[in-house]
Amino acid sequence: MSRVGKYHLALLGVAALILLLSLVRIISGQDDLTSSGTFNAALLLAVPIGLAGLGGLWAERAGVVNIGLEGMMVLGTWFAGWAGYQWGAVAALLAGLLGGALGGLIHAIATVTFGVDHIISGVAINLLGPGITRFLSEVLYGEGTSASAKGAGITTSPAISSGAPEVSLPVLSSGPDLLGKLENTHWFLLSDLAGILRGLTHDVNALIILAVLLLPVTYLVLWRTSFGLRLRSAGENPWAAESLGVNVYRIKYLAVVVSGAFAGLGGVFLVFVSNKYVEGQTQGRGFIGLAAMIFGNWRPGGLAAGSSLFGYASGLQLRSSGDANAVTTFFLFGSLLLVIYIALQIRKLVAPSQPAEVVTRGVKDYTVIAAAAVGALVLFWLWRTVETLPGEFVFITPHVLTLLVLLVASQRLRMPKADGVRFRRGDQH
C-alpha cells in the first residue's frame, strides 16, 4: 500500500512541477522553459548522466564505490570513436561498452582482489583513463596516420561512419506533428505538455530508447531476481552472503565490470551526439552521474529523476546561450518554490489541530521561515535585475544544483550498508 502511495505521490509531484513550470513560463515569457527543443536537448544531456549513474548504481549496490566512472566514460568515448569511424554505429557501441568495462575490470582488480581503498582506486582510474586515450590518440591519430587523413587529430577521431538511427512518434511528433502545432500556440499548460511530450518523442536516438529501457531493466534485475538479491547482499552484508555460499568476489567483479560498461555506454552516447570522439567530451558527466545516483538514494527511479533534473538544467542552458537567458528564470522558479514552502510551513503553524506540536516548535522554525522568505525575495530580485548570466555561471548550474540537493537531502539518504567497505574472504566481520 505504502508503495502505491509513493508512486502516486511521485506522479502528483511531477504534475505539480509541470504546472509550476508552465506558470513560470507565462510569467517570464521564456518559451524555452517548456519548448520541445529544450526537452529534446535535456533528454540528450540526461542520458549520459543517467547511464553513468546506472553504472554507479550497479557498483555501489554491490558495495564498491565507483568514482572512476569518469575515467571509464572517457575510455568509452575513445573506443566508440575509434571503432565508429571504421565500422559504424554497432561497432562503436560494442567498443565503447568494452572500453568502459575494461576500466571497470581494473577497478575491480584493485578494490576486490587487492583491497585498495575504493576512492583511491577510482582516482587512479580517472588519471589513467585520459592518459591511455591521449596516448592512443597520439599513436593512432597522429600526423601521417591513415586516420589523420580522414580528419583525425590528436584530440579527435574522424567522424563516425554511421550514427544511431532516430525515430519519432508518428502523427503526434512527426508528419502532421500535432504536438508541434499545439506547442506553438503557447497556451497555458496545454502547450507546455505538448512541448514536453514532443521533446521526448521527436527524432529520438535509438540509443536513448535503449538507455531509458535500462532503468526498468536494472530495477527488475536488481530487485526481482535471485542474482539481484545476491548482488545487493554483497553491498549490504558481504560476510552474510559469503557464509551462505554466495561468491561475493565474483558478484562484485561482475557488478563493477557492468558498471564500467554502462559508463562506457554513456561515452558512446556522447560520441553519437557529436558524431566523433573529442578529447574532454565527458566534461565530468561521470561525476554528475554519481551525484544523480546519490540524489536518487541509490535507486533507479530516483536516479532517473536526478539525471532528468541535471539534464534539464543543462538543456536549458544550451538552448538559451543566445540573447535572453532562460537560465535566469531558475531564480524565479526557486523563488516560487520557496514561497510554496513558506505557505506550507505557515499552514502547519496555524493549523489548530496539533496543540502538542506548538511546544516542540522552537525559534528555529521561525528563523527557517524567515530565511526562506528572504531567500525568495533575493531570488525574485535577481530574476528582475539579472539580464544575462556569464557563460561560466550557466555552465556550473548542474554542479550548484547538485550541491544544493545534497545539502537538503544528504541526511535522508540511505546508502548500502557495506558500500565502500573492504571485504576479504574469511575475515571476521
Add this chain to the structure above:
Amino acid sequence: MSSDTLAAVQPAVELEGITKRFPGVVANHDIRITVEPGTVHAIVGENGAGKSTLMKILYGMQKPDEGTIRVNGREVTFRTPSDAIDVGIGMVHQHFMLADNFTVLENIVLGAEPTKAGVLDTGRARARIAELASSHGLRVDPDALVENLGVGDRQRVEILKVLYRGARILILDEPTAVLVPQEVEELFENLRELKAEGLTVIFISHKLDEVLNIADAITVIRRGTTVASVNPAEVTARRLAELMVGSELPTPETRESTVRESVTLSVSRLTMEADGFRPVPKGTSVGLYVDKLREEGKRLILDDVSFDIHAGQILGIAGVEGNGQSELIEAIMGMRPAHGTITLGGVDVSAWSTLKRREAGIGYIPEDRHRQGLLLEASLWENRVLGHQTRSPARRGIWVDRRASKADTERIVKEYDVRTPSVDTLALALSGGNQQKLIVGREMSGEPSFLIAAHPTRGVDVGAQAAIWDHLRNARAAGLAVLLISADLDELIGLSDTIRVILRGRLVAELDPSDVTPERLGGYMTGAIAGTEET
C-alpha cells in the same frame, strides 16, 4: 541427506588431526572429534582456545593445513561454505550474519533462492518458510525488516536460514552469549526438537552449566587442541573447568561493601529521542518537553533515566542488548546529546564535551574494543596516549611527549601484565585479553573518579578475566565509582553493589545482587516480570 539409511551407524562428523597455523593466535593443533548423529555435541573451551577457528574449518570458511574431515562417513574437503552447505552442514554464527536492510524472507533465501525463469519466486519461498517455522516452532514474520528485530528473533532467522538449506548438521557458535536465561531455555527447546527429528547439533560454548544442561557429549578444547571427550552425565562443572583452563574458573565475587557517602556521578531524567536530538524550546522545562514527546508518540531510546553512583560503588546495568545501554554510555560520555542532567562530583557536566568530561575524571572501557577502544594499526604507546592527549604524561605544550608516554606504557605493561614484546608493537599483534588489559590500564591511569566499564571481559581468556575483575575490585575499594554494563549475568551479579534493569530505555527495576538469580534477572530484562516502577 543420506543419514537415515546407511549413515545411521556412521558418525555425523569426524575430525581427525585437524591442524591450522596462524600467526599470533592459538589456532588448531591435531584436533580429534567424533560427533554421533542425532545428538547435541558440545565443544567447550575458553575464549581464544580455537573453537571458532575449528568451526570455520568445518564450515568451509577456512582450510585446515592438515587433517581430514568426514561427514556421514565420507571424506570431504571444503573450499567454500557452499561445499559445506552441500553436504548438509549449516552454521549459526556468533555475530549474526544478517543484512539489516533486507526482509527476513530475503535473508533466509539468499544463496538458495527459489526462482521462476530467473525471477525470485517469493510465493514459494514464503510457503516453505511458513512450513519450516511451524514444524520447528520458530515464529517469524517473513516480511519484517531484520533491522527491526530483537536478538531472539534474529537468532531464529539464523536457524531458519540453516534449516531452509536442508541442513542436517547444525553448528551453533556461542548461541547463548546474547540471550537472557528465558531465551536460552527457549533456544534449548528448539534444539531438543531438532534433535528429536534426527538432526545433529554441534554446540560451541564456554558456559558450562548450559553445556551440561543440553549436551549429549562434550569435547574440551584447550589452547588449540582437544584435551578430553567426556560424558555430561559423568562430569561436574568443576571438573570441566579444570579440563578447560587447568584450574578452577575465576568467580567475580566481591566481598564487603566499600560504598561511601559521597555521590560521584548523578544522572537525572536523562532522555533521548530516537529520531535525533532537538533542543528543548526556550521557556519550557525538560520534563514538560519530554511529556510532550511522549504524547506525540515519539519513540524514546532513553526515557527518564535517573541514578546515583557513590564513590566505591559498582552499579550494574542489566538489559537485553539494544535497550538503550549504548546510548546511555554515549550520553554520559558526551558523545551523543541528550536531555537531562549529569553531575560529576557535584559539578554539572551536561554541557561539557567528551574531552572535558574525560579530563574531569571519567574513564571508559568501551563495549567493542576494536571499534572504540584501540588504534589497531598503531603502537601500544600511541594507544596509551589515546584519550589522554591533553593530560600528562602525554602532553608537553602542543607536542606529544613520546618519551614520557612510552615510559608510562612500560608501567602499564608491567602493572597490568600485558604480554607484549615491546611498547612499540602494534596493538593488533596482541591477543584480545592483552588488548583489554592495556585498555583497562590506560583508563585507570588517568586516576578517574568514575569509570564506565562496558562488557569489560567480553571475549578475553580466563586469566585476563580474573585480572580485570581484580583491578575493578581494587579500584572500587580505593573509592572509584563504576557503571558496569555486561551481558554476562554472573559477572553483573558478582561484581555489582546494586543492579538496575534497563528495558526499552527505562530503568524498570532495582535489585540487590545478593539475592537475585540470573533467571529472575532475566525475567526483569525481558519484561516477563513487571518492574517495580521506582521513584
Add this chain to the structure above:
Amino acid sequence: MPAGLNRALLTVAGAIVAIVLAIAISSVAIIAAGASPIDAFAAFFDFGETARSVSNGIAAFLNRAVPLFIAGLAVAVGFRMNLFNIGVEGQYRIAAICAAYVGSTFTAPKPIQILVIIVVAAVVGGAYALIPAVMKVTRGVNEVISTIMLNYIAISLASYLVRGPFAGQRAAGQLTTTTPQLPESAMFPNLNFVFDWFGLLPPTRGGGVWGFLLVAVVLGLVVWVVLERTRFGFNVKASGLNGPAAFASGVNPKKMVIAAMVLSGAIAGLIGLPEILGDKGAFNSNFTAGLGFLGIAVALLGRNKPVGIAIAALLFAFLDRAQGALQIADVPSSVITIIQGVIVLLVVIANEVTNRIAMRLEEQRAARQLDTNRPVEVAA
C-alpha cells in the same frame, strides 16, 4: 627499532617492484606504438646537448617538482584522516587568481608584499575548502562529491574572474586573458646562484630555479612536524586510523574535519604561487592546470608522508620534464601520463599488499616472542 625498519624496507621494496612493473608495462605500450623503449628511457635522462640546456632542464625539473610537492602535501593532510579532499584542484586555482589579483593592487617592500600574497593565497584556499568541510559537518554531505562539484565551480569562476572583474591590460596581439602584472617587489628571488657553486651555467628559461623551492622545503618540514610530533597530528592520525575510537577518546570529529580540511585547503592555496611569483607575475588563462589531481597521485605514491611525497614529486617532475625530449625521440609524450597512472595504481596495490605482509609479520614476531603458538601438552 627493527620492526619499523622492516616495515620501511617492505614499503620501499613494494614501491620498487611497482615502478619496475610500471616501466615494463609502459615499455609494452611504447613498443606497441612503434617506438623503442630504450630510446624513450634514454630521453628521460637526456637533458640536452649544451651546458645551458642541461641547466635549463634541471631548472624545469625542479620547478615542476615544487608545485607537485605542495599539492601532494595538501592532499595528504586530508588523506591522513581519511578525508578525501579531491578539491585541491579548485582550491589552488581560486587561491592563485585571488592572490595574483590582490598582489597586483599595491606595492610594498618585497618581504611584506610576498608575505601578503602568500597569506591571501592560503586564506582563500582554506576558505574554499571550508565549504565542503562545513557541508560535511552540518549536513553530512560526502566530501568526495562536494569537492568534485566545487572543482568545476572554481574552475569556471576562475575563468570568469580572469576575463571579467580581475582582468588586467591585455598586451596587443595576445590571446590570453590575464590578471594585472604583479609589481617587481612581488617577485620571489630565484636560486640561480646555486648553479654557480657547482660550476654550472645559470638557467635562462622560465625565470630560472624558483626561490619558492625554499618555501616548499620549509612547508614540508612544518607539515612533518605537525603531523608526526604534535597533539593535533596525533588526533589526525587517530581519526584516520579509527574514527569512532578517536571520538570516544575525546577528539571532536567535527572540529577535526574542519581543521584538516582548512589546513589542506590553505596548503593547496600555495600551489600556484611558485609559478606566479617565480615566473609569470600574473594569473592568466594559460596557467598550469591539473596540479591538484596530480597532487592526489603524488600523495598516494608518497604514502601521505612528507618525505615520500618529496620523492614522488621529484619522480613525477622528472618524468614530466622529458616531454620535449620524448617528442624529439619520436615517442608519444603522453606515455608519461601512462607511466604515472600505472605507477600510482601499482603503488597503491603494492602498499596494500606490503601493509598486509607487514601486519602479518608483526603478529608473527609478537607470537614468537611471547611463545603463545605452542600448544599445550596435556595428558588429560
